Amino acid sequence: MSLPCVTKTFMLLGHCVPCLKHGASKFKVKRLELDNNLLMYFPKHEFVYAHDPEKLCKTGDIAIIELLPEKLTRLITHKVKEVVYKFGDVTDPLTGKKVIVGRYRENIDAVNKVYGEREKAFRYEKAPPRGWQEDKKDFTHVETHIKYHESGKDDPYAV
Amino acid sequence: MPFMKGVAPIRRTLKYLEAGRLILKDQIKIFTVNYNVIGKHHAGTKDFVFWYLPQIQYKNPHVQIATLKNLTPTPFIRCFYETGDQMIIDVDSKSKEEIYEHLIQVVGKTKGVLKAEAIAKEKTDNPANFGALCDRHCICEILGQVPCPATCPVPKIWRGKYKFQKVED
Secondary structure (H helix, E strand, O other): OOOOOHHHOOEEEEEEEOOOOOOEEEEEEEEEEEEOOOOEEEEEEEEEEEEOOOOOOOOOOEEEEEEOOOOOOOOEEEEEEEEEEOOOOOEOOOOOOEEEOOEEHHHHHHHHHHHOOOOOOOOOOOOOOOOOOEOOOEOOOOOOEOOOOOOOOOOOOEO | OOOOOOOOHHHHOHHHHHOOOOOEOOOEEEEEEEEOOOOHHHHHHHHHHHHHHHHHHHHOOOOEEEEEEOOOOOOEEEEEEOOOOEEEEEOOOOOHHHHHHHHHHHHEOOHHHHHHHHHHHHHHHOOOOEOOOOOEOOHHHOOOOOOOOOOOOOOHHHOHHHHHHOOOO
């Protein structure tokens, strides 16, 4: 069974991936496609460009994207509606508290207080927002590649 | 069941897929299930995804179904509506049957709606049908049938009024 076209679907849940376009974010949309012979659903990844002028979405965020009434460019067909889960800073929708996988942050802090906190430990409240180390240590906003030889040219995104 | 390899291959039979009971309301575009891989209170949701997700996706081919694992401590199901609303259903420590029944009650189309849709589909499907939602409103419009009594009256011998009550004109 063939899935309806991604670029025409009204609402999608996408995973943000690196994108170099200005004012746009690229999203990886995973939908289940039925294999007619095995009668089994397999994930199919498609890429969608969404209009994001304030760059709300960073790589790794999970967001809802909505179809634009008219395409902005040939590729930008959707716009970012809402960031559902921020990368590294997930908020549990049921309780509204910050979580890290299977534990609440406040629980982790309480346990740490009993054991004794380290001075250099990472503190979420005092940490600056994501992006201050971009181009210095954080290279998630671009697609990096492995450098196999020194060509002499300065290539900051070659890891 | 040919090519029935793997864990619980019955999930891959047409009969099983067709037997799905949860048909999501038209407004729901995205259906996400959040759960952890380990955890006793997540076991019911994990089983729900294993058994019922193929059925739900089969009956709702236009809904994007996503499973997000290991994000939050408690499992939940989140539905995103076209209007922008969200429905969050807490499924902590619930069994797969409980979750399924609850979903049918809350986000599934009611039996009445499904019946009406089936009737509407049937009526538009078969061109030979006549009646309320079809091309021809009455049997008198069909070739070879008795013309409409509104235009040419039916012979008195055929009318029950004259046959049984012996009304003299």
